[in-house]
Amino acid sequence: MTVSIKKELSFEQGEELLKVLKTRFEKHRYRHKDIEWTNVQAKLNANMEKLWSLNEMENTGGEPDVIGYDKEKDEYLFSDCAAESPKGRRSYCYDREALESRKKHKPENNAFDMATFMGIELLTEEQYRMLQKLESFDKTSSWVQTPDDIRKLGGALFCDYRYGQVFVYHNGAESYYAARGFRGMLRV
Structure with a gap:
């Protein structure tokens, strides 16, 4: 029997995660100097499954943050930025x-x-x-x-x-x- 997991957050969970991500984004501007949070948040709001993935990264200790932008693919790059391996x-x-x-x-x-x-x-x-x-x-x-x-x-x-x-x-x-x-x- 295969168990299917719904890969989405509740509205409240999503809002809470976005606050955490925005705070980290603003605290570590040197990781993403030419990127604006409003653009990142718009992408996240348009793709809730990606927000779920970021929540998994956060819950396992990864402290995900934006580290770049791929202009060719129009994608923001998030990576685990915890001091140690999550x-x-x-x-x-x-x-x-x-x-x-x-x-x-x-x-x-x-x-x-x-x-x-x-x-x-x-x-x-x-x-x-x-x-x-x-x-x-x-x-x-x-x-x-x-x-x-x-x-x-x-x-x-x-x-x-x-x-x-x-x-x-x-x-x-x-x-x-x-x-x-x-x-x-x-x-x-």
């Missing part, structure tokens, strides 16, 4: 294949499926590097999208930020750690 998305292995390969001590979930459920994407290595240029994030580590050739061999990539530098590492995709989660990207 606490509600840690201790997950990379993807479903990795989760199913574990015989003992399986984690609760996997990063890839969780991101898909939330309606977001794991950051790419390039997006992770771009995020670190805005502000120093991640005393923890975050899974990032892994090229197919690495994943086919059983590996997965993760990043962290140390000593003023982004480091990219690899692990078995089935591994999971209390200090490793994932950051997401949402296009609105």
